[in-house]
Amino acid sequence: MEKILDGKKLAEKLNSELKQEINNIFEKTGVKPKLAAILANEDPGSEIYVNMKRKKCAEVGIESILIKLEKDISENTLLEEINKLNNDNTVHGILLQLPLPTKLKESTNKFIEKISPLKDVDGFNPINKGLLFDYNEELAPCTPKGIIALLEYYSIELKGKDVVIINRSNLVGKPLIFMLLKRNATITVCHTSTKNIDKHLKRADILIVAVGKPKFITKEKIKEGAIIIDVGQSRVEGKLFGDVDFDQVFEKCGAITPTPGGVGPLTVAFLLQNTFIAYKKQLKIN
Numbered sequence: 001m002e003k004i005l006d007g008k009k010l011a012e013k014l015n016s017e018l019k020q021e022i023n024n025i026f027e028k029t030g031v032k033p034k035l036a037a038i039l040a041n042e043d044p045g046s047e048i049y050v051n052m053k054r055k056k057c058a059e060v061g062i063e064s065i066l067i068k069l070e071k072d073i074s075e076n077t078l079l080e081e082i083n084k085l086n087n088d089n090t091v092h093g094i095l096l097q098l099p100l101p102t103k104l105k106e107s108t109n110k111f112i113e114k115i116s117p118l119k120d121v122d123g124f125n126p127i128n129k130g131l132l133f134d135y136n137e138e139l140a141p142c143t144p145k146g147i148i149a150l151l152e153y154y155s156i157e158l159k160g161k162d163v164v165i166i167n168r169s170n171l172v173g174k175p176l177i178f179m180l181l182k183r184n185a186t187i188t189v190c191h192t193s194t195k196n197i198d199k200h201l202k203r204a205d206i207l208i209v210a211v212g213k214p215k216f217i218t219k220e221k222i223k224e225g226a227i228i229i230d231v232g233q234s235r236v237e238g239k240l241f242g243d244v245d246f247d248q249v250f251e252k253c254g255a256i257t258p259t260p261g262g263v264g265p266l267t268v269a270f271l272l273q274n275t276f277i278a279y280k281k282q283l284k285i286n
């Protein structure tokens with residue numbers, strides 16, 4: 001088995017296949033998929049991230065528009081903007097870039113609930129969350145979808161495996177629970193209130209870590225031969241780090257995702273995939 005789980009390579013493969021599929025449908029329908037990204041904060045990092053997603057959209061033939069709102073926008077104006085996009089038949093996917101400005105942060109769920117479940121490419125709407133509960137992953141969150149795709153691409157067996165996830169967010173940990181259960185894994189979810197976390201880490205056949213703390217996972221914490229999925233992303237002096245001390249862990253683990261080039265590119269690839277799914281649903285194409 002290959003030791004480096006190359007998310008970048010898989011993302012490139014998926015994106016190139018998607019480009020072909022989009023082109024095939026466009027030739028028949030004359031309609032291109034379109035993603036609308038709403039940016040309501042002035043965080044330069046968020047803007048860079050949205051622009052990068054739009055660039056990837058363009059590469060596969062997805063049109064995109066950016067709705068850039070003032071950071072002191074009112075709750076009603078943002079709800080109206082979402083409503084306009086819900087009613088715009090030329091828009092197939094809506095992405096609300098988080099975090100929202102401080103004033104609106106507390107109402108994040110209200111905005112997410114307003115996005116039509118058919119256009120909810122992040123998979124955060126309660127309807128899509130509910131579908132995932134029933135193992136329907138059609139419009140499930142992008143990062144967990146990417147992680148599962150990577151494990152499957154490298155034929156890593158999940159059935160009967162002890163999978164430990166350190167994260168319980170809506171973005172990563174919670175959706176993974178259902179996706180892994182569906183594939184017959186045994187799951188342990190750790191978080192800041194977990195007692196004796198090392199005991200859980202030591203028995204993980206597969207460890208998925210997303211805490212946002214560089215070098216959180218060191219060699220002595222993992223089981224020999226464990227598969228390590230490093231989701232964390234922290235920038236230190238402009239350089240991107242995962243949660244795992246990669247150099248230390250590399251010899252002992254069975255396989256590992258690098259940072260960069262691991263889960264990150266797959267998150268974006270699955271945003272494109274979800275936009276394509278939403279587009280096909282709206283065009284009633286199977």
Ligand SMILES: NC(=O)c1ccc[n+]([C@@H]2O[C@H](COP(=O)([O-])OP(=O)(O)OC[C@H]3O[C@@H](n4cnc5c(N)ncnc54)[C@H](OP(=O)(O)O)[C@@H]3O)[C@@H](O)[C@H]2O)c1
Binds near residue numbers: 167173194264267
């Ligand atoms: N590669 C990608 O595409 C991608 C996508 C999404 C996220 N990320 C990265 O993944 C990380 C997590 O993102 P998020 O949005 O899920 O963040 P989050 O909501 O802050 O979640 C962090 C999780 O880690 C847990 N945690 C933090 N410190 C811990 C500790 N010392 N011991 C045990 N558990 C601990 C937290 O526990 P509590 O719940 O108890 O607070 C929480 O569940 C970030 O670095 C983010 O940048 C990467």
